[in-house]
Amino acid sequence: MKRILHWVVKALTAFDWPLLMLLVLMTILGMTVMHSAVGGTDWRFADQSRNFLIAFIFMWVAAMMPPPLLMRLSPYVYAMGVALLLGVEFFGETSKGATRWLDLGFVRIQPSEMLKISVPMMLAWYFHRHQGTLRVLDFLVAGVLLAIPFTLIVMQPDLGTALLVFASGFCVIYFGGLSFRLLAPIALAVVVGLGTLVYYETDICQPDVDWVVLHDYQKYRVCTLLDPSSDPLGKGFHTIQSMIAVGSGGLYGKGYMMGTQTHLDFIPERTTDFIFAVYAEEFGLYGGVMLLVLYAVLIARGLAIAARAHTQFGRLLAGSMSMMFFVYVFVNVGMVTGILPVVGVPLPFMSYGGTALLTLGVACGILMSISRYRPVRT
Known part of the structure; x- marks a missing residue:
């Protein structure tokens, strides 16, 4: 009995409770938006519920593993x-x-x-x-x-x-x-490259121009970002429809399950890469800001764990996991709102998909492991 009680106590103390509360809140919000995106409780809704459960189990296992x-x-x-x-x-x-x-x-x-x-x-x-x-x-x-x-x-x-x-x-x-001094030339090269891309967009986006380092579909995604209207019913359709959905939500949104772009099937991949368009159409600007604030708090909690970590390994890993969440959100929201090309990055805890949720769950478990770890002093 004592052994079972000890195991239960150890399991409960494996969690970082502020982080866990944030994740529970985002899970509820994610399932709510998924219910609207699929129009009810069909197999995708049930699968996503199962995916969250599996991700939670893997998060718990990772949280039980000490950083050493x-x-x-x-x-x-x-x-x-x-x-x-x-x-x-x-x-x-x-x-x-x-x-x-x-x-x-x-x-x-x-x-x-x-x-x-x-x-x-x-x-x-x-x-x-x-x-x-x-x-x-x-x-x-x-x-x-x-x-x-x-x-x-x-x-x-x-x-x-x-x-x-x-x-x-x-x-x-x-x-x-x-050193930041080593990054400055890279940043300068990126800025110059982007400026050149925008300036010569008409010439380099011609069908017979080979970009060498990118596949044709990747080239067309970048060119569509620069001018979505060049192929509004083809490669620019995703970007145009998601921007219409986000803009039509206004300040307050159209209301839960009331998104016309969503429920008339204008938003492609609305349960995966473009689920933020569903959310923004139904909850508006205020809802979008609230969601971004939740992500910011989640990232801030991860960085706080990194700052208090007791080892260099823990600090670097926790910092990386936290910034990974930032990149997920930045890239997904950027491509939905038309400021980044479509690259197939899901929105954390919102997009449908078991593999991405599993990865995010393990990342959160690692953060919890680092948060609770106290090295034994000899």
């Missing part, structure tokens, strides 16, 4: 992730023009999702091992560790997931001590 154990597992998890990506490259299954899945016989998985967690774990482990003795070479090695999975995911092609993996890994490198 996570740190020891990091190189092995990273190596397994890269090996699975190589398996996708040679033996992967293709669907809708992309080779992203690997059939292991008993289950079909998308290995790129686990790299969102394993890459920052590996880099946090690396910088923890070299803290106090960091050299330029160490940052180059970290860059290679990040570039390997990023390149393999881009080759699938899956630019959205690749950007998320890159962002989560880059945050670890930056928090690890990367």
Whole structure:
């Protein structure tokens, strides 16, 4: 009996309660919007309920694992992730023009999702091992560790997931001590590149112009962002309809289950990538701001956990997990409102999908593990 009671107490203390309360609130909000997006309680609503339950279980398991154990597992998890990506490259299954899945016989998985967690774990482990003795070479090695999975995911092609993996890994490198002076030339090159893209948009978006580094569909997504009206019934349809939905919500929204763009099937992928358009149409500007405030509080809680972490590994990993949430929200809301190209990034705890929810659940569990960890003093 004492052993069972001890286990229950340990399970309950594994949670970071402020973070858990935020997640419960966002789960309720997410399921409410999903109910409206699907128009009732069909199989997608039931599946999403199941996905939340599975994500909660994985979050709880991750929260029970102390950071020293996570740190020891990091190189092995990273190596397994890269090996699975190589398996996708040679033996992967293709669907809708992309080779992203690997059939292991008993289950079909998308290995790129686990790299969102394993890459920052590996880099946090690396910088923890070299803290106090960091050299330029160490940052180059970290860059290679990040570039390997990023390149393999881009080759699938899956630019959205690749950007998320890159962002989560880059945050670890930056928090690890990367000098801002080294970032300035990169930032300047990005600004110049974007300016050139906008200035020469008419010329470089011609069908016979090959962008070399991007696939044709990725090129058209960027060109559609610059001028959605160039193909309003084709490649620009997603962006135009989502912007109409967001704008038609006004200040207060049209009301729950009253979104015309949503329920007349004008919003494509309304349960996944474009669910923010459903939310904004029905809850308006005030509702959208409230949702962004909730995300901001969630990110702030994660950064507070990172600031109070007792190890370099914990600080870097918690900071990366927190910023991963920021990138998710920024990219998704940006593409729905027409300021970023459509790259297939879900909105955390709102979009339908089990794999993304599982990844987010593990990330939250890691934050809870770091929050409750107290090193044993000898």
